[in-house]
Amino acid sequence: MARLAERPILAIFGYGTNIGIRAIAAGDHRHTEEELRYARRRYLSTEGAQSFTAAIANATFAARQETIWGAGTGAVASDSTHIGAFDQNLFTQHHVRYGGRGVLISWHVDNRSMAISSQLLSCTASEVAAMVEGAMHHRTELEVEANHVDSHGQSEIGFGVTKLLGSS
Incomplete structure (x- = not known):
């Protein structure tokens, strides 16, 4: 996986599991805490999360x-x-x-x-x-x-x- 693509996934995991960015940054990978925080600020937003959540629900409704x-x-x-x-x-x-x-x-x-x-x-x-x-x-x-x-x-x-x- 591309190095940049890993950062938002790690940030989502950190927040989604309530572990936090600092603890995720201490894990076994090549990303620093500052890189993960930058990815969160740059690529993750409440609006984006709400949009892709609705898109997943709509796709599920269509596929049922x-x-x-x-x-x-x-x-x-x-x-x-x-x-x-x-x-x-x-x-x-x-x-x-x-x-x-x-x-x-x-x-x-x-x-x-x-x-x-x-x-x-x-x-x-x-x-x-x-x-x-x-x-x-x-x-x-x-x-x-x-x-x-x-x-x-x-x-x-x-x-x-x-x-x-x-x-x-």
């Missing part, structure tokens, strides 16, 4: 065979997951319900297990607001017709949005 996966629907499930994070992360907070420090990731998954959206939230953020945002602005070609939430997404606003989308 109805005989295997069944007929597609516009139903999604919204839920948040608590993930432990380093204290240096600006979003890291103590979460009362989960009893630890970390962040929340809000997921929006279609009924055939394809994530159409995810959002990083602080522990004090509204899960209902994240549910509404993910259902409305997911960037994929899926037309969300119903949204299902667990007990933490249940509120007057959450019920109202899911009712407008046709959910029960």
